[in-house]
Amino acid sequence: MSHAEYQTASLAPALAGPITIGSGMSSKPPAWAAQAIRVRQQQGTDGDGLRIAVTGGAGFIGSHTVEMLVATDAMVLVIDDYSHPSGEPLPDEVEVVLADCGSEAAAKALASFKPEVVLHLASKGGVQKAAGDPGDHVRASLASTVGLFHSAIKAGARRIVTASSGGAIYGERAKLPARETYKPAPVSAYGAAKRSEEIYVATLGLRHGTSTLALRYGNVYGPRQDGSGEAGVIAITCCRLLEGTAPRIHGDGKQTRDFVYVTDVASANVAAISSRLIGEVNIATGRETSVNSIVDGLIAASDQRVRTEFLPMRPFEVRRACLSPARAQRHLRWTATVSTSSGLKQTWSWFCKHHLALQTPQVSASVG
Numbered sequence: 001m002s003h004a005e006y007q008t009a010s011l012a013p014a015l016a017g018p019i020t021i022g023s024g025m026s027s028k029p030p031a032w033a034a035q036a037i038r039v040r041q042q043q044g045t046d047g048d049g050l051r052i053a054v055t056g057g058a059g060f061i062g063s064h065t066v067e068m069l070v071a072t073d074a075m076v077l078v079i080d081d082y083s084h085p086s087g088e089p090l091p092d093e094v095e096v097v098l099a100d101c102g103s104e105a106a107a108k109a110l111a112s113f114k115p116e117v118v119l120h121l122a123s124k125g126g127v128q129k130a131a132g133d134p135g136d137h138v139r140a141s142l143a144s145t146v147g148l149f150h151s152a153i154k155a156g157a158r159r160i161v162t163a164s165s166g167g168a169i170y171g172e173r174a175k176l177p178a179r180e181t182y183k184p185a186p187v188s189a190y191g192a193a194k195r196s197e198e199i200y201v202a203t204l205g206l207r208h209g210t211s212t213l214a215l216r217y218g219n220v221y222g223p224r225q226d227g228s229g230e231a232g233v234i235a236i237t238c239c240r241l242l243e244g245t246a247p248r249i250h251g252d253g254k255q256t257r258d259f260v261y262v263t264d265v266a267s268a269n270v271a272a273i274s275s276r277l278i279g280e281v282n283i284a285t286g287r288e289t290s291v292n293s294i295v296d297g298l299i300a301a302s303d304q305r306v307r308t309e310f311l312p313m314r315p316f317e318v319r320r321a322c323l324s325p326a327r328a329q330r331h332l333r334w335t336a337t338v339s340t341s342s343g344l345k346q347t348w349s350w351f352c353k354h355h356l357a358l359q360t361p362q363v364s365a366s367v368g
């Protein structure tokens, strides 16, 4: 999709009228509160909140986003099969349907909820899992995603926002940070599936007059991320340090990523819901950080004297990744606000508390 097409907004009726943030305010509200104000501006005059369905709302990024949406008084329906929940209970106000997002049950729930916007975050498997069985990945993830897009449109959604991956879409690039105008060149089955999702949502949206936007996230990290999976070096390193095992790096650690904190991503999701932007947009910091410096930062935070174990580089991983946030800044008025050092500190401290909380019931049980 060309840049000009972003500007024309000739697609579906956009959700919003003119949006202004904080006009008449004596001081600037924090970024996520500004997004909340914007969502409130979209709401009907009858006091009802915007109706938003979030697939994968029980997951890592989903749970943070749902909390932020609820704070805006939005009415939220979560569709999640609970195959990989974050463990954090969702706010009481949220309606939850336990189903595969591409299923008949999900389609029925959407038809009865009648969302104005669908935010699609549900997804299974990462780069290595998809590489191991690409056909299964298509069946487990892409097929459900396309089914969900179709159900959302049939249910009358005016906008669909879907999670994509900047790290997996652009492939290996000589010139960074990558901009949305770069030709997609995924090097993995996961990246190919994410690009397919982008194409499907844009195609179905164009056909049915629904406005659509794919969010190309950087490497998202923060509280509630699963530290036992294949991806998420920050969560995995926190867990290893807390378990007293040495951190592990695949490759020499000089590979780089664009690490973006989860509450920044949640506020980007909220901004995307209420914006008119269509096509694709990077959600990232524009900072290129090596895996070595991340792991060293966590070791320092843990106050431990441990040596990192270096393992062979994994296939289908790019050497460098960094995404330009310029389009998000311009069109969503979104920018990442959490510095890497502050994000690492907050994440480490959450993992410490979480680790302690997991141990506490055993201690009190033995005392009792």
Ligand SMILES: NC(=O)c1ccc[n+]([C@@H]2O[C@H](COP(=O)([O-])OP(=O)(O)OC[C@H]3O[C@@H](n4cnc5c(N)ncnc54)[C@H](O)[C@@H]3O)[C@@H](O)[C@H]2O)c1
Pocket: 055, 056, 057, 058, 059, 060, 061, 062, 079, 080, 081, 082, 083, 084, 085, 086, 099, 100, 101, 102, 120, 121, 122, 123, 124, 140, 141, 144, 163, 164, 165, 166, 217, 218, 219, 220, 221
């Ligand atoms: N975490 C990252 O660094 C990152 C980076 C780029 C893109 N993304 C994308 O962002 C989205 C959210 O990622 P996350 O890190 O929160 O993942 P997550 O695994 O924590 O959350 C996904 C949620 O979706 C649910 N789910 C999975 N398949 C489902 C299905 N078919 N139907 C209904 N629910 C289903 C899971 O139970 C889980 O609650 C995904 O699309 C992911 O590919 C994440």
